[in-house]
Amino acid sequence: MNLFTEFRACVLDALQALTAQGALPDGLEFANVTVEPPRDPAHGDMATNAAMVLAKPAGLKPREIAEALGAQLTSDPRIASAEVAGPGFLNLRLDNSVWAGVLGTVLDQGAAFGRSTMGQGTKVNVEFVSANPTGPMHVGHVRGAVVGDALSNLLAYAGFDVTREYYINDGGAQVDVLARSAFERYREAHGRSPEIAEGLYPGEYLIEVGEALKAEFGEQFLDQPESVWLETIRNFATERMMGMIREDLAALGVRMDVYSSEKALYGTGEIERAIDRLRQKGLIYRGTLEPPKGKTPEDWEPREQTLFRSTAHGDDVDRPIMKSDGGWTYFAPDIAYHSNKVDRGFDLLIDIFGADHGGYVKRMKAAVAALSDNRVPLEVRLIQLVKLYKNGEPFKMSKRAGTFVTLRDVVEEVGADVTRFVMLTRKNDASLDFDFAKVLEQSRENPVWYVQYASARVQSVLRKADEMGAGDTSPDLSGLTHDAELALIRKLAEWPRIVELSARVYEPHRVAGYLSELAAEFHALWNRGNDTPGLRFVQEGDHATTAAKTALARATGVVIANGLAILGVAAMTEMR
Structure with missing residues (x-):
C-alpha cells in the first residue's frame, strides 16, 4: 500500500477528467x-506539482490549473481540502479516516507492510566486497560489505530477484605475494627466522597459515626452489584467506550466494571467448593511444x-586488453567475468567498488553494454573512505594485521548491529567518520541508539498493555486525532514510498534516514504524554483507548x- 502512488492515481484521474x-x-x-510529502508538514499531507509541469x-x-485540479479532487471524500500555494503547487489535506486506514493496514500486513512488486522479479546481480584474498578484511571493506548487503535486502524487499556475489581476485600477482609471505611463515613454523622482505605481507594472521602448512606438508617444501612450492602454497593460502574472509563476513551478518574466481577464467577459454564476442562486433583492434593527460612527448x-x-x-x-608480452591486462578477465554474468541471464548488474575504482567505471559499463547489446545495464556504486576516531581523535587499533584496522576489530569493539547502522547513515559516495565512542553513546545524537530506543519503548508499551488486558487486536482507531498522533501515522504511511524510492535509486541509506525520522516522531509523541496524560499510550482503567493508542505503538514497532x-x-x- 503506497498511499502516495494511490493518490497520484487520483490526481491523474482528475487531470483526465479536466x-x-x-x-x-x-x-x-x-x-x-508527482505526489509527495510537502517539505513543510504544516502545508498539508501531500503536495502535487501537476500544475507546475503542465x-x-x-x-x-x-x-x-491548480485551482481547477483542486476543485476536482475535493469531490473525493478522502480529500478534506486542496490549497494552492506559491506559483501553483497544490497541497492536499486528507480526511482522518485515511490515517486510521493506514494504521489498520500496517497492523494487518505486519512484516509485509512496505513490501513492493516494483522489481517484478527482475534478476539482479549485486557484486560487492570482492577483496583480494590476501588477508583479513579491513575497515575499508566494511562499508562496501554493509552497503552491498543492505542494497540486496532492499531490492529483494522491493520485488527483485537478487543474487549476492563475491568476485575472488585470485588471478593476479598479489596471490603470488601471498604465497611467498605464507612460505616464510611456513619456515618460521619449522623454527627458522622468517624473511619478511619489503613487498611481502607482514601480518601475524599468516602465522596460523604457516602452522597449517607445516601440519599438511611437513618438511616437504623446506629448502626447495619457488618453482616447486609456489602453486601449491598459493592455492592453500588463498583457500585459508577465503575461509577467514567468510568468517569476517559472517561476523558482520553478510552472506554471499555465489563466489566466483578470477583464476578460473584463465586457461579455460573464458577470456578468449569474451574478447572474441567483442571482436565479432568490430570492437577489438590494433591501435595506438594518445598520451595520457599530463604526459609530455619526452616521457611518452x-x-x-x-x-x-x-x-x-x-x-x-x-x-x-593485452600487454606487450601477450598477456592479458587486468581489464580482460573483468570483461570475461561480466560476460559470464550476462550469460547467466541477469537483467541488471550492480557493482559496489571502492572509491579508488572511479576511473574504472566507464570502461566496465562500456564492456557490459557491448557484451549485452545494451540489454543489461550496469550500475556502479562507489564507496568512499571511513575515518576512524575515538573521542574525536584518530583511532588505530589493529591487533593482527600489522598495518590496518580489520573488520573483526570494528565488530568486536561495537557489535555488528551498530557497525551496520552507522555505515548506512550517509550516502555511499560521501566520506564517513566513525567514532567508536559516539556510536555507543546513549543520546539523541546517536541515530543507532535513538532508533533502537524507540523499538524498545514500543515493546515496553505493549507489555504494559498486555498486563492490563488491553491488547485488543481490533481496536477502534478513529479516536487517534491529535496532531502528534497523526504526525506519527503520516510518517508510517511514507514507508512504502521510501522503500520504492530507495530501491529505484539504489540507496539503502535512505532507509536509515527514514527510521531516524520515524523514531523522532515516536519519541515526540511519547514526550508529549509526559505533559499531557491523555496522550500516553497506556491509559489506566480505559482499555478501549489504550488498545487504540497501543495499536499506534505496535504499528510503529512493525x-x-x-x-x-x-x-x-x-x-x-529492551535497552540495557
Whole structure:
C-alpha cells in the first residue's frame, strides 16, 4: 500500500477528467506529475506539482490549473481540502479516516507492510566486497560489505530477484605475494627466522597459515626452489584467506550466494571467448593511444596495442586488453567475468567498488553494454573512505594485521548491529567518520541508539498493555486525532514510498534516514504524554483507548523492525 502512488492515481484521474471537460488540452504528458510529502508538514499531507509541469505545454497559468485540479479532487471524500500555494503547487489535506486506514493496514500486513512488486522479479546481480584474498578484511571493506548487503535486502524487499556475489581476485600477482609471505611463515613454523622482505605481507594472521602448512606438508617444501612450492602454497593460502574472509563476513551478518574466481577464467577459454564476442562486433583492434593527460612527448612512448573500442559505448578513450608480452591486462578477465554474468541471464548488474575504482567505471559499463547489446545495464556504486576516531581523535587499533584496522576489530569493539547502522547513515559516495565512542553513546545524537530506543519503548508499551488486558487486536482507531498522533501515522504511511524510492535509486541509506525520522516522531509523541496524560499510550482503567493508542505503538514497532531488517540490524526489545 503506497498511499502516495494511490493518490497520484487520483490526481491523474482528475487531470483526465479536466481534459474530457475541455479545461485542459488533449495530448498532455503526465509522466512528470508527482505526489509527495510537502517539505513543510504544516502545508498539508501531500503536495502535487501537476500544475507546475503542465502549465507550459497546456498554455495556461499554473494557478489556473491548480485551482481547477483542486476543485476536482475535493469531490473525493478522502480529500478534506486542496490549497494552492506559491506559483501553483497544490497541497492536499486528507480526511482522518485515511490515517486510521493506514494504521489498520500496517497492523494487518505486519512484516509485509512496505513490501513492493516494483522489481517484478527482475534478476539482479549485486557484486560487492570482492577483496583480494590476501588477508583479513579491513575497515575499508566494511562499508562496501554493509552497503552491498543492505542494497540486496532492499531490492529483494522491493520485488527483485537478487543474487549476492563475491568476485575472488585470485588471478593476479598479489596471490603470488601471498604465497611467498605464507612460505616464510611456513619456515618460521619449522623454527627458522622468517624473511619478511619489503613487498611481502607482514601480518601475524599468516602465522596460523604457516602452522597449517607445516601440519599438511611437513618438511616437504623446506629448502626447495619457488618453482616447486609456489602453486601449491598459493592455492592453500588463498583457500585459508577465503575461509577467514567468510568468517569476517559472517561476523558482520553478510552472506554471499555465489563466489566466483578470477583464476578460473584463465586457461579455460573464458577470456578468449569474451574478447572474441567483442571482436565479432568490430570492437577489438590494433591501435595506438594518445598520451595520457599530463604526459609530455619526452616521457611518452607510443606503441601499438590490442584495444577495446570502449568509446563506442560511452567511454572517454579506448582501453588496452593485452600487454606487450601477450598477456592479458587486468581489464580482460573483468570483461570475461561480466560476460559470464550476462550469460547467466541477469537483467541488471550492480557493482559496489571502492572509491579508488572511479576511473574504472566507464570502461566496465562500456564492456557490459557491448557484451549485452545494451540489454543489461550496469550500475556502479562507489564507496568512499571511513575515518576512524575515538573521542574525536584518530583511532588505530589493529591487533593482527600489522598495518590496518580489520573488520573483526570494528565488530568486536561495537557489535555488528551498530557497525551496520552507522555505515548506512550517509550516502555511499560521501566520506564517513566513525567514532567508536559516539556510536555507543546513549543520546539523541546517536541515530543507532535513538532508533533502537524507540523499538524498545514500543515493546515496553505493549507489555504494559498486555498486563492490563488491553491488547485488543481490533481496536477502534478513529479516536487517534491529535496532531502528534497523526504526525506519527503520516510518517508510517511514507514507508512504502521510501522503500520504492530507495530501491529505484539504489540507496539503502535512505532507509536509515527514514527510521531516524520515524523514531523522532515516536519519541515526540511519547514526550508529549509526559505533559499531557491523555496522550500516553497506556491509559489506566480505559482499555478501549489504550488498545487504540497501543495499536499506534505496535504499528510503529512493525515498521521499525521492517526497516531494520533491510539494514540487517536486529530490533531491540529492551535497552540495557
